[in-house]
Every structure is written in structure tokens, then in C-alpha cells.
Amino acid sequence: MNKEDKILKTLSPDFGQLRLTNTMLNKSIIDANTSIRRFAKLFGIDFNFMEKGQKHKLLAYYDDDNSICTISFYKTVNRGDRRLSISGIKKKAQINDLIAFNYKKIILDNDLDQTIIVINVTAKAQNRKVA
Amino acid sequence: MSRIELDDGAFAKFQDDFYDLLEKYGVSHIDCEHVNFNEICEIRNKVVEFIEEEKYLIKNKQYRRSNNE
Numbered sequence: 001m002n003k004e005d006k007i008l009k010t011l012s013p014d015f016g017q018l019r020l021t022n023t024m025l026n027k028s029i030i031d032a033n034t035s036i037r038r039f040a041k042l043f044g045i046d047f048n049f050m051e052k053g054q055k056h057k058l059l060a061y062y063d064d065d066n067s068i069c070t071i072s073f074y075k076t077v078n079r080g081d082r083r084l085s086i087s088g089i090k091k092k093a094q095i096n097d098l099i100a101f102n103y104k105k106i107i108l109d110n111d112l113d114q115t116i117i118v119i120n121v122t123a124k125a126q127n128r129k130v131a
Numbered sequence: 132m133s134r135i136e137l138d139d140g141a142f143a144k145f146q147d148d149f150y151d152l153l154e155k156y157g158v159s160h161i162d163c164e165h166v167n168f169n170e171i172c173e174i175r176n177k178v179v180e181f182i183e184e185e186k187y188l189i190k191n192k193q194y195r196r197s198n199n200e
Contacts, residue, residue: 027142027143029146031162033163078147079150081162
């Protein structure tokens with residue numbers, strides 16, 4: 001098992017993952033694959049019920065420095081393609097990095113809540129510093 | 132080869148048009164789970180590169196022409 005797989009094994013069962021391509025990173029066009037769509041459902045976002053052009057945003061944070069980011073799940077206006085964007089990802093990753101969305105339960109004001117953590121699995125596996 | 136890159140909006144528009152064109156001619160619905168998605172992306176990127184190179188050549192030709200006049 002490689003180092004990336006070992007890290008993935010430590011994550012919550014329904015984590016989302018994607019491998020960044022040049023288009024994803026530099027054109028900010030990221031298709032929502034099955035694992036991402038399943039992950040989004042955990043937070044009440046179901047692409048099947050989204051209209052073209054509709055967008056849902058979730059707050060998350062990067063695991064390396066706890067900086068806050070926004071994950072936007074949306075359907076494109078024209079074709080209705082299922083996409084997402086992650087704010088600040090260009091500074092946090094490079095082409096071919098594996099990105100995972102993990103979640104953990106926290107208790108906030110006596111309420112159970114879930115928080116999202118964005119992990120650059122490849123950078124972590126390589127002990128590579130990101131911005 | 133030098134190129135004039137499409138901006139993000141133009142690229143997104145091109146991608147939509149490109150997928151629509153392939154689907155119009157019989158390719159099944161294109162998304163990241165398409166069985167040949169990687170190949171589709173490679174072809175898309177090649178066409179974009181060609182467009183970007185052409186744009187550079189056209190601009191340079193016009194520039195040279197206007198300099199010679």
C-alpha cells in the first residue's frame with residue numbers, strides 16, 4: 001500500500017477524492033465525480049435535485065494550516081454539468097495531487113455538527129510543504 | 132510553439148461546445164465518469180492548443196503586416 005492509500009485509510013468512510021489535472025487547477029473546472037457527489041449528499045447537497053446554474057457553498061478548512069476555504073458545488077448554466085470549486089486550491093496543490101474531502105463531527109453550542117477538512121493527500125504523503 | 136491562451140471563461144465555453152458537438156455526433160453523455168473521459172480531455176486539450184497557436188500566428192502575421200506597411 002502506498003503512502004497516499006495509507007492516508008486515505010485514516011479518513012471517514014464517505015470521504016470524497018479527486019486527482020487534480022491541469023484543467024482542474026488552472027481553469028478551475030472540476031467535475032464532481034461519484035465520491036464527491038456522495039460526499040456532498042452528506043451535507044444535504046444533491047446534484048440530482050439541482051437546477052442548471054444553481055450553486056451551494058460549504059465552508060471548509062485546509063488541514064495543513066487550518067485556513068478556511070469555500071467549496072462550491074454547482075451545475076453549469078449551459079450543459080448542467082456537475083462541478084465544484086475549491087477556493088485557494090491553486091496555492092495549496094499542484095497538478096496530479098490527490099485531494100480528499102474529509103469530515104469530522106464536532107459539538108458546537110451543544111449541537112452536533114460536521115466540519116469539512118480539505119487534505120492534500122499527495123503533499124502529505126510526500127511531506128511536501130504547501131503555501 | 133508560442134500561444135495565446137484562452138481565458139478561463141472562453142475555455143469553459145469551448146469545453147461546453149466541444150462536449151455538445153461530440154454528443155451531437157453520437158458520443159454518449161460526457162462527464163468525468165464517461166468510459167473514455169481521459170481521451171476526450173486529451174483531444175479537447177489538443178484542439179485548444181491548436182486554437183491558441185493559431186491565434187498567436189494570426190496575431191503575429193497581422194503585426195508583421197502592419198509593420199511592413
